[in-house]
Amino acid sequence: MRTIETDVLVIGGGATGTGCARDLAMRGIRAILVEKGDLTHGTTGRYHGLLHSGGRYVTKDPQSATECARENVVLRKIMPHCLEDTSGFFVTTPWDDPAYGDVFVKNCRLTGVPVQELSVQEMLRREPMLNPQISRVFEVMDGSADSFLATRSTALSAEEYGAQIWTYHHVVDLVREGDRVTGAVVEDLRNGERIGILCAYVLNAAGAWAGKIAAMAGVTVTVLPGKGTMVAMNHRMVNTVVNRCKLPDDGDIIVPIHTVAVIGTTDVHVPDPDVYGIEPDEIQFMLAEGDKLLPGFSQYRALRAWAGVRPLYKDRDVVNDRDIPRTFKLLDHAERDGVEGMLSIVGGKWTTYRLMAEESVDALAKRLGNTRPCRTAEEPLPLPPTEHQTTFRPPIRTTGPGARVAAEVEALQRAPLYWLGKHLSEVEREQSFADLICECEMASRSRVLAAIDAGAKNLDDIRRDVRMGMGPCQGGWCIYRTTALLFERRGEDGLSQANSNDALLHFLQARWKGLVPVLWGDQLRQARLDELIYVGVLGADRLRSIAEQGGGLVTDNPAVATEYVKA
Amino acid sequence: MNYETIVIGAGLSGMMAALGRAERGERVMVLAKGHGSTHWAAGCLDLLAEAEDPLGAINQLVQAKPAHPYALAGVAALEQALTRVRGVGEAAGYPLVGNAGRNLLMPTALGALRPTAFVPATMVNGEARQLGDGRPTLIVGLHELRDFFPPLIAANLRAQGYPAEGVYLELPPVERSHDFSPVVVARLFERPAFRAAIGRQLAVLVRKGGYARVGLPAVLGLYNAVEVVRELQALTGALIFEIPTLPTSVPGMRLFQAFEQALTKAGGRIQIGGWVLRGEGSGSHLHAVFSEAASREQRHMARRWVLATGGIMGGGLRAEHTGVVNETALGLPVRTPSGRSDWFQARFLDEAGHPVFRAGIAVDAQLRPLDAADQIVYTNVAVVGSALADCDPIREGCLEGIALATGFAAGQL
Incomplete structure (x- = not known):
């Protein structure tokens, strides 16, 4: 077994782990990050994409609200290309306690969450589809975030500073010598090779899986996987994030992101983060809740449903999972359990990932005798090769609670913010209409090829990079095209047609899992057309006998299969 | 204008039925929302995929499954339909080559080999x-x-x-x-x-x-x-x-054109862009249908009707999240697998196919629609093609075969 030495082994390629790897590398600390799937494969890639203003937590979880409000501004400065400045409303519908509005505003002020009340008339001018029976509206600095792109950009920065990012590497075991964790044995899922990693510290950033990792070192960390189910709808019926003005509950938020609007979420405790399903009544409940915010919401075409597992850390008896604080906690296992050489970072939210990384790395740096300061809040993230080098700057927000920050960010003249028309404007500029591999999400051939060249290990990786297959047709056309491009691009590097066939079959199945909960009406009709294409025209079902995993791809590994495995 | 027969739907089954009626001398119109699945499918004639000898296998199938559309139309109708469709191709200078007794294995755009019975001479x-x-x-x-x-x-x-x-x-x-x-x-x-x-x-x-x-x-x-x-x-x-490429299917468009020529020659009319919203009948007789038109509904009258609007893909059937499947043009009763939870298999490419796609309209031996008590809903309506129950034409590999056999039968009744 090959053995490698490093300072810190980071476990988990979500936002937090990747943020830690970047912070470590920027301070000159050697780091290796291992992730059993692709980056964002776990919870980061399965959330609704809200850049929190903090508004959702002002009452129940004020510390988290303050952290969100601060990090919201930091993220706008360091990753504008990943964020859309949608702004956000908290609205009082006839189903909500009218008295909460004043409590909400008071608590926003107490926690430092910028807020401003709007007239219902102004709300309807900006978002005419919203329920006219809404009685009060408060505007906050919510936005939407591309968590795939953000993590990809963070990893790129980490690598530029010398960190190693190993995706599709699964932790087989942690090595414990006496009272100290001294490293880990990991397995490369592409070829089964086992590698020993010797390190001064293990940083457990495995989110909902942190309990499983800690157990390998004989330490108990109770992470309650809280399943949140979301549904993507085929229209952006609002361009502003809309929250119910009440304490956070199921189906109370609509997030416009890229070409869709996502309604979320449920919160259901699941015993194991790898074993959960989506229940039909969860979907129906959320669509019905959507109707309260936006009459007719449930009649739009639902594209897909998915679930992520929140990494809620439980350090005392809590009855309702929504009552567990959304703040994060850094666990020093030397202090807590008498085991040296390992820290766990648990809980938290996507919006506060950078802060979580900063605190974790501060603690590690102190132990390693490194005194260099954290710079992750100042230095902007690089753009991955799948991103257009766009020059157009969308107009910035000039009114409301976000106006001051918008001007501040604009003055930095960093990469432009994401905006809905971005991909179309690039396609128009390049005149690449005839080169779209995924028409639904406007992913051009050059961006798909860039994603392949960036090291995609299956079609799902390409999807996370360029959103191929995420639109209304759910891959009817682009799965075939992308598979063929993958084969053409990697054929020289040992990727066989059999490996390509396997990638195609695997991805068709992955899409199917997310479709089944929302298949009725037009989306069922679409699924039937996709069946005609893949069975009746392409004969993909007849490729099974000439399909096999390999060629540098990971397509069907139980260690990676986390989605919708029915208990 | 009064038609003797109005066919709702311009896919293969509707065109076949319309041609049959027009060639019997009737005044016929095809009224359709848009083109049918010809424009999406491979442009070949699939009779039954999982058999070396499709016709032999269909002979067995009609014995074993009396409710299957092939059994209702009859093997003779399928054989005559194949003769007729090849004649339509010949007349358009687009011959269809093959043999109902032996499947061809045709390369696909993935390089898989797909069985089908007849292909255009160009393939x-x-x-x-x-x-x-x-x-x-x-x-x-x-x-x-x-x-x-x-x-x-x-x-x-x-x-x-x-x-x-x-x-x-x-x-x-x-x-x-x-x-x-x-x-x-x-x-x-x-x-x-x-x-x-x-x-x-x-x-x-x-x-x-x-x-x-x-x-x-x-x-x-x-x-x-x-x-x-x-x-x-x-x-x-x-x-x-x-x-064949990904859709749009050029060979399918050619097949449609060949039928269009034949039907026009036989005196039939085609109106595309007429979305039938509802029917009007008394007792078990359908008098008229209404289609969407500029600022009003347009009323169409005929003595006899053929419903060829397709299944879930064609839009003839529409599934609701409540677990109900509706027939979209006339509101006919639909046979549906029990509840939404039983609609799908866990695997997309499961050989058995997804039960929801076997939903459809039950008919008698003259293809007349039946209600839950097996009573005839309309005596002057025949249902053809993918709208029929008890068949998954895509998974069984009989999309064109079912369309042609039932369409032909409705053309001769």
Whole structure:
């Protein structure tokens, strides 16, 4: 077994782990990050994409609200290309306690969450589809975030500073010598090779899986996987994030992101983060809740449903999972359990990932005798090769609670913010209409090829990079095209047609899992057309006998299969 | 205007039924929201996929499953329908080649081999038994046409024992085009200069590589594909064949055109863009249907009706999240698998198919719609094609066979 030495082994390629790897590398600390799937494969890639203003937590979880409000501004400065400045409303519908509005505003002020009340008339001018029976509206600095792109950009920065990012590497075991964790044995899922990693510290950033990792070192960390189910709808019926003005509950938020609007979420405790399903009544409940915010919401075409597992850390008896604080906690296992050489970072939210990384790395740096300061809040993230080098700057927000920050960010003249028309404007500029591999999400051939060249290990990786297959047709056309491009691009590097066939079959199945909960009406009709294409025209079902995993791809590994495995 | 028969739906089943009635001398109109699944499918005639001898297997199937659409239409109707559809192809200069007693194995745009009973003459040189004669095949595409990828097709053919290479040609100079869909490229192949430029490139490749056959995407012209194939064969000295692309299906459009010509010649009319919203009847007699039209509903009257609106894909059936499946034009009763939880298999490509797609309208031996108590809903309506219950035409590989057999039967009743 090959053995490698490093300072810190980071476990988990979500936002937090990747943020830690970047912070470590920027301070000159050697780091290796291992992730059993692709980056964002776990919870980061399965959330609704809200850049929190903090508004959702002002009452129940004020510390988290303050952290969100601060990090919201930091993220706008360091990753504008990943964020859309949608702004956000908290609205009082006839189903909500009218008295909460004043409590909400008071608590926003107490926690430092910028807020401003709007007239219902102004709300309807900006978002005419919203329920006219809404009685009060408060505007906050919510936005939407591309968590795939953000993590990809963070990893790129980490690598530029010398960190190693190993995706599709699964932790087989942690090595414990006496009272100290001294490293880990990991397995490369592409070829089964086992590698020993010797390190001064293990940083457990495995989110909902942190309990499983800690157990390998004989330490108990109770992470309650809280399943949140979301549904993507085929229209952006609002361009502003809309929250119910009440304490956070199921189906109370609509997030416009890229070409869709996502309604979320449920919160259901699941015993194991790898074993959960989506229940039909969860979907129906959320669509019905959507109707309260936006009459007719449930009649739009639902594209897909998915679930992520929140990494809620439980350090005392809590009855309702929504009552567990959304703040994060850094666990020093030397202090807590008498085991040296390992820290766990648990809980938290996507919006506060950078802060979580900063605190974790501060603690590690102190132990390693490194005194260099954290710079992750100042230095902007690089753009991955799948991103257009766009020059157009969308107009910035000039009114409301976000106006001051918008001007501040604009003055930095960093990469432009994401905006809905971005991909179309690039396609128009390049005149690449005839080169779209995924028409639904406007992913051009050059961006798909860039994603392949960036090291995609299956079609799902390409999807996370360029959103191929995420639109209304759910891959009817682009799965075939992308598979063929993958084969053409990697054929020289040992990727066989059999490996390509396997990638195609695997991805068709992955899409199917997310479709089944929302298949009725037009989306069922679409699924039937996709069946005609893949069975009746392409004969993909007849490729099974000439399909096999390999060629540098990971397509069907139980260690990676986390989605919708029915208990 | 009063019609003797109005056929709702312009897919293969509707066109077949309309042609039958028009040839019996009736005044016939096809009223359709849009084109049918001809424009999406491969443009071949699938009778039954999982059988070497489809006709033999269908003979067994109709014994075993008396409610299957093939059993209702009868094997004789299928055989006569096949004779008629081949006549329609011949008349349009677009012959269909094959044998109901033996499935052909045709290469797909993935390089898989798909069984089907009849293919247009433009495809037949690609049949697997020919590809297996030991002489090499060249699969050729255009970079600009992103619905066809020769290297993967050739590699999958090789993996199954058929010597093949895949290359891209240079796109001959064309006037500016924003997109290169299969239909756009098919129009380019209608131009002699474009064909000649492609032919020159192919001739060089064939000479250098010693290829016996050349497979191209099924975009070799919209109207004169057989001529285009002949011309390219003369220019290259190799056998030329088409492989179906991702939709839009150019071979399917040609098949529709052939029916359109036949129907027009027989005096029938086609109105596309007429979305039937509801029917009006008394007792078990349907008097009229209403279609969506500018600022009003348009009323259509006929003595006899054929419902050929398709299944869930065609839009003839629509499933609601409540677990109910509705028939969209006339509101006929639909036989549906019990609840939403039983609609789907866990695997997308499960061989058994997804139960929801077996939903449809139950009919009697004259294809008249039945209610839950097996009573006839309308005596002057026949239901044909994918709207029928107890069959999954895509998974069973009988999409065209069912359409033609039931359409033919409704044309003769």
